Amino acid sequence: MGKSGAKDLRGREITGPQVKATASVGKIWRDRANWAVRGIGPPTVPIAVPGADDDVSQRHARAVLDLGLRIGEASLSTGASAAEVVTTVLRVTSAYGIKSTAVDITYTSVSVSMQRGIHEDPLSVMRVIKARSMDFTRFQGLQVLVDDLCATDDQLMPNADPVWVRIPVDDARARLAEILTKPHPYRRWVVTVGMALTAVGVTILFGAGPTMWLVAGLSAAAVDRVQRILYRIGVASFFSQAISAAIPSIIAVVLFWISLPSDREGGIPGLGIDIPGLSNPSLVVVSGIIVLLAGLSVMGAAQDALDGYYVTAGARGLEVVMLTLGIAVGIALVLSIANAAGMPLVLNTDVNEGTSPMGGTFGAILVAIGFCMTHYTGMRATLVSAALAAVAWVTFQASLSLGLSQSPSSALAATAVGVLAYTVHHQLRVPELVISTAAIVCLLPGLAVYTAIFLVMLNSSEFLDLAILEMLTALAVGLGLAAGLSIGGYAARRRFGLDRSALRARRRSLGAYQD
DSSP: OOOOOOBOTTSOBOOHHHHHHHHHHHHHHHHHHHHHHSOOSOOSSOOSOTTOSOOOOHHHHHHHHHHHHHHHHHHHHTTOOHHHHHHHHHHHHHHTTOOOOEEEEOSSEEEEEEOOOTTSOOEEEEEEOOOOOOOHHHHHHHHHHHHHHOSSOTTTOTTSOOOOOSSOHHHHHHHHHHHHHSOOSSOHHHHHHHHHHHHHHHHHHTTOOHHHHHHHHHHHHHHHHHHHHHHHTTOOHHHHHHHHHHHHHHHHHHHHHHHSOTTOSSSOOOOOOOOTTOSOTHHHHHHHHHHHHHTSOHHHHHHHHHHTOHHHHHHHHHHHHHHHHHHHHHHHHHHHHHHHTTOOOOOOOOOOOOSOHHHHHHHHHHHHHHHHHHTTOOHHHHHHHHHHHHHHHHHHHHHHHTTOOHHHHHHHHHHHHHHHHHHHHHHHOOOHHHHHHHHTGGGSOHHHHHHHHHHHHTOOHHHHHHHHHHHHHHHHHHHHHHHHHHHHHHHHHHHHOOOHHHHHHTGGGGTTOOO
């Protein structure tokens, strides 16, 4: 007997023509299934595609990579976010005809590499970040230099290929050296005045009078001079923050002692002097905390996290945590000594924004101007920052009046600032980072940090939950400010056109979406 043929569902044998017809029908359905499932286009995210390397001479590649690396190092050192640094380096290298550049950033180094094809050696260079200083004069100069190097305005024409720049690499290096070695626009004592103005603006936001303005300004000026001395003698940042935070705390203790009655029992007698306008020494501490927080990279850490640069964000975040702990240690040390001396300071945590809308707006403007002076900002950028600070404070107060809490109100205000900051940057060529950061300093959660520290110092388990809640509030406000700036800036960029370098720099924050 021959081999048994195919059988149908009832067990009957299928003849040759029936087998062919069945096979034909099966093939048709398989083809239809393949057509419905199989992809019809290339991947939307190309990964290591061969043939995408640059064919340039080694001398030119080395010169361009070194220029881009030094510009990136200077940008990161002067306060730029990781995504901003990557965007800057990619724009520079693309302008000189190198499109296969890869940029990697940690908190302490910048690496730039490129592939020159399978027949040429790859190039990779790295520089270590030796110093950090929020110097907005040099940052603005770097931004203007990069804009001049890019012959094609890729913000106005995002789909256009950058053309070869007309500025030779050697001339660009000379301009870079001039920017980085140029003297500051004003003397160091102006920075001290700027810190004092910041503290004065904070006290105005909380409804204090002229006497408290003077005390807070002198306290901030003393903090600035002490920090400068500590830096020169090589004191670590943690201890510098602790000593700096102790200064306004000591001033608050002294003010509290002055107001104590001279015949006080159970502790150190005071002078019994009632100085008008000094009824709430807590404002000195609050203003000191905000001044110290303004110098930290709180926004930079949150911005890096939102952009997907988690290594840099983690390092910056840890630095912020350590320096904030330094503030807490300085305040706690002074309060502990005061308690041991029989002079327990009762810091008032019921500090609210008690000023009028006009007064609050004026205070926010002063905070922005003081912050700009502290970080060597030019006149035009300072004026723009003051205007944006007014917008931020009005938006914040309007959101609170609508029943929103502090965190979403801060986020809405930061979003408005982000939109306006990029728009002004696009029109006037003032640095976006500078004006946006200065505009939101008045919204930093100094009061929440102060309240949390005070509640922890009460050394009672019943207040521990409240202290944790205040710290979470401070964290939520900080993230809201960073997220608002990011969303606002992104919306403005979509309006004017996203350049491809910025898209590449922020691609790692897009998540694991598959298309």
